[in-house]
Structure formats: C-alpha cells, structure tokens
C-alpha cells in the first residue's frame with residue numbers, strides 16, 4: 021500500500037478565534053523552522069525506518085503553509101525527493117490562505133512540483149468571515165480562486181464551514197452557489213466545532229454565543245450533501261466531496277489504514293501498526309532536534325483491539341466497511357455478531373448494507389460519531405476474545 025508524507029507548517033498571520041490547530045503568529049522563525057524541518061527529515065532518513073515505503077502523496081498542512089515562499093517549499097521537497105521513494109506524478113498539495121498567495125508565489129509553487137491547492141475559503145459571506153476572524157474577505161477568496169486557475173492549477177479544492185451560530189439554509193446555499201462559479205475538483209465542508217481553549221469556546225461558556233441545535237445543524241448538513249451531489253460532487257467522507265476520481269488521495273490514507281509519515285511540530289505518523297505525534301511547541305521541537313533526539317510527544321503500538329475499533333471508525337466515516345477485508349483482518353463476522361444493532365440502524369435509515377459493504381447513508385453521516393460509538397460499544401459488550409478466536 022502506498023504511503024503519504026505530511027508536513028506541518030506551524031505559522032499563521034493571525035490566529036482565527038475558533039482554531040485549535042498548532043500554529044504561532046511569529047513568522048520571523050520560518051527560515052529557522054525550515055532548517056530544523058530538514059534536520060528532522062535527515063534524522064528520519066538516517067533511522068532507515070521508512071526505506072521500504074513508497075509514497076504517492078505529499079501534503080503541506082498547517083497553520084498556513086502558503087506563508088512559505090516557493091524557494092522555502094523547494095528546500096523542503098528537495099531532501100524528501102532525494103531520500104524517499106516518491107512516485108512520479110504523486111499528488112502534492114499545499115493548503116493556502118487566500119490573503120497569502122499571489123501570481124508569482126503560485127508560479128513558484130508549480131515550479132516546485134506542487135500540483136494541488138486547497139484554499140481555506142470557509143465562506144463567501146463577509147459577515148461569516150468576520151465572525152470567524154479570518155484575515156480575508158469574500159472578494160479576496162474569489163480573487164485567489166481566479167488566480168489559481170489562471171496560474172494553471174487544475175486540481176483545486178476549497179474548505180467551507182457550516183454550523184456557525186445563526187447560520188441559515190440560504191447562507192449555506194449562497195456560499196455553495198458562489199463556489200460553483202469555479203471549476204473546483206473538490207470541496208471539504210466542515211462543521212464548526214467548539215474546541216476547548218479557543219476564544220470561541222470561551223464565548224460559548226460565557227453565553228455570548230448560542231450554538232445551533234442538533235436538529236438545525238443536521239438539517240444544514242443534509243442540504244449541503246444534497247446540493248453538492250446535485251452538482252456532481254460525490255461524498256466520500258463525512259466532510260469531503262469530490263468530482264469523479266478526484267478525491268484527495270492524501271486524506272484517503274487516513275481513512276484506509278495506509279501508512280503516513282509526518283514532519284514538523286504536532287504532525288502525526290502512522291506506520292507498522294504504531295502511531296506517534298510530534299511535540300506541539302516550536303521551541304521544544306528545535307531543542308530536541310538540536311540534541312539529535314526524536315521530537316516526539318508520544319508513540320504507541322496499537323493493539324489488535326485498537327486496530328479493529330479504529331478500522332470501524334475510519335472506514336465508516338469514509339467510503340464504508342468492506343466486509344471481506346474486515347473479516348480477513350480481524351477474524352470477526354460483524355454482520356452476524358452485530359445483527360440486531362445493524363438491522364435497527366438500517367431500518368432507521370442510518371446504514372446501507374449490501375453483500376460487500378456496510379456504509380453510512382447521508383442521515384448516518386450526520387450522526388457518524390454516535391453510530392460508530394454504538395457499534396464499538398456493542399462489540400465491547402461481547403466476549404470479543406472468544407469471538408475473534410485469537
């Protein structure tokens with residue numbers, strides 16, 4: 021199975037008030053960060069752990085990777101190409117903030133072999149962008165999309181956000197209609213979440229913000245799915261929709277048990293049944309690498325049961341659980357063992373089951389976490405060791 025490389029760029033021009041991804045506003049450290057990132061790449065190469073892997077995706081995420089120049093991106097890609105087996109024609113994505121790209125930078129990205137852009141539009145309504153404290157407005161979002169097409173990027177994705185307080189159906193439809201003016205290959209439509217330690221969460225706690233009710237949120241979500249599908253965007257994960265065969269190959273790694281190796285503060289890796297995460301503090305990251313230590317905050321081997329639970333959770337949130345593959349890997353006949361629960365979820369319109377797959381319906385996607393937890397709880401209630409014959 022081909023693997024993915026993830027590079028976390030931990031800088032943002034200004035922190036958005038709802039965001040809990042690791043990033044800092046001190047962009048003066050970018051050059052130094054690139055030096056240390058290259059050191060981390062060399063350190064991982066010397067450890068020789070990944071020499072058997074073949075990669076077909078590279079993803080620059082963040083933070084705001086588009087704060088980096090084309091030269092800085094090339095400096096990072098160079099040691100990756102020299103030291104890892106990366107297939108020709110691999111998908112190479114960079115996340116961009118509309119305010120941080122221009123024609124020259126996009127040309128330089130193309131020269132550096134970036135072939136996919138993911139632009140953080142979030143909304144085409146200025147009122148929503150203001151609420152989210154984004155640094156761009158709707159016109160700048162549209163300009164950045166025009167710029168991307170004029171520069172020749174054909175594989176282009178945008179991120180949008182729903183479930184903002186007071187958001188109405190017409191707000192969602194407005195952003196979607198604006199999005200359809202551009203020949204996009206992919207749209208990620210995430211729901212706004214209230215993460216602890218964000219100013220948004222504080223506002224919620226202090227009663228300054230009233231979140232949408234579950235029913236309101238679910239109704240917005242279902243209309244997003246319907247509208248996107250009518251426009252030819254097929255849903256392939258809870259929050260992700262694409263034109264045919266244009267799914268984000270890198271993100272598919274996360275949901276299909278493929279290995280991925282992360283670099284940079286807070287980056288995750290999954291390889292050889294173990295997962296790890298880098299420290300989410302830039303100075304500690306620098307310090308550990310200077311001492312030739314791995315910049316890890318944790319590393320753990322997944323047990324058989326962990327892998328089984330994770331497989332259920334990840335496959336259901338994406339394109340469905342493949343019955344034959346699951347039975348082979350976990351010696352567990354899920355259709356037989358969980359027949360009562362699966363029948364009731366199917367009758368309730370949350371699941372569809374055929375000979376090959378268990379898959380969430382649109383209604384099921386809207387309650388994905390709850391449904392996965394019910395399935396996992398049902399398995400835990402069984403004498404699992406006996407059932408799995410291990």
Ligand code: SF4
Nearest residue numbers: 032035036039082083
């Ligand atoms: S630009 Fe993106 S990563 Fe940076 S603070 Fe805003 S939401 Fe978070």
